[in-house]
Amino acid sequence: MVEIAERITIDPEQCGGRPCIRGMRIRVTDVLEFLASGLSQQQILDEMPDLEAEDIQACLRYATRHLDHPVIAM
Numbered sequence: 001m002v003e004i005a006e007r008i009t010i011d012p013e014q015c016g017g018r019p020c021i022r023g024m025r026i027r028v029t030d031v032l033e034f035l036a037s038g039l040s041q042q043q044i045l046d047e048m049p050d051l052e053a054e055d056i057q058a059c060l061r062y063a064t065r066h067l068d069h070p071v072i073a074m
Helices: 028-036 041-047 053-067
Strands: none
Touching: 028 041, 028 053, 041 053
16 A cells, blocks of 8 residues: 655645655646546656656545545535
């Protein structure tokens, strides 16, 4: 299983403190946007050779964990 903490880093001095992959300037949102645009994981890996398949899985896990919170109706 992919460990998010090993793959996703947050540095206030890099990319405005947005979550990035392994200290690179590739943001989690960049990977998620590629997936949302219809690119396959292999196409993303071909486009960004510094990424690993586990990085993409970590982005997906990161997104689900940060979106899985209760909605409070007002």
